[in-house]
Amino acid sequence: MTARNTAKKPAQKTSASQAAAKAADPVPTEPEKPAADPVPTEPEKPAADPVPVSPAPxxxxxxxxxxxxxxxxGAxxxxxRPEKTTDGMPIGSLPNGMAILVGPDEDGWRExxxxxxxLSEFLA
Structure with a gap:
């Protein structure tokens, strides 16, 4: 029988400088792949000219x-008045010179x- 060397090797101690050098080694990465060719697309169509809208006459x-x-x-x-008549009490009074909005003449009255x-006759 042959004797085998079963003696264990003493553990190697790593110095701080060796550890720092090992940590500084860049990690190997895969090389960057070239960008794929862009997918051809149709050129953008210009927006249609807006249709001019003229104001209604x-x-x-x-x-x-x-x-x-x-x-x-003279007054x-x-x-x-609440209705087209001088019968009954007025509901208010409008001073001379006041601008008001009125509807079309109806039998001498305007709303x-x-x-x-x-009464239309007192309007200018």
Missing amino acids: EEAHPSPWSEVTVAAE PGLNL VKGAGWV
Whole structure:
């Protein structure tokens, strides 16, 4: 029988400089792959020119309301009535020179927008 050398080798001690050198070694990485060729796409189409929209002529949709001025000569103002009649009590008074919005003339009366009725003859 042959004797085998079963003696253990003494453990090698690593110096601090050897450990630092080993840590500084870069870790091998895979080489970067070249970027893939871009997928061809259709060129962007320019946006269609907007269709010009002209404002509607004022005659097409005239407002039923017009601005007038109270002009009750010889009186401090003009009576505002709930209906197209001088019967009954007025619901208010509009001073001379006041600008108001009124509807079209109806039998000598005009509706004051959101308020009541006045006689057309006292408006300018």
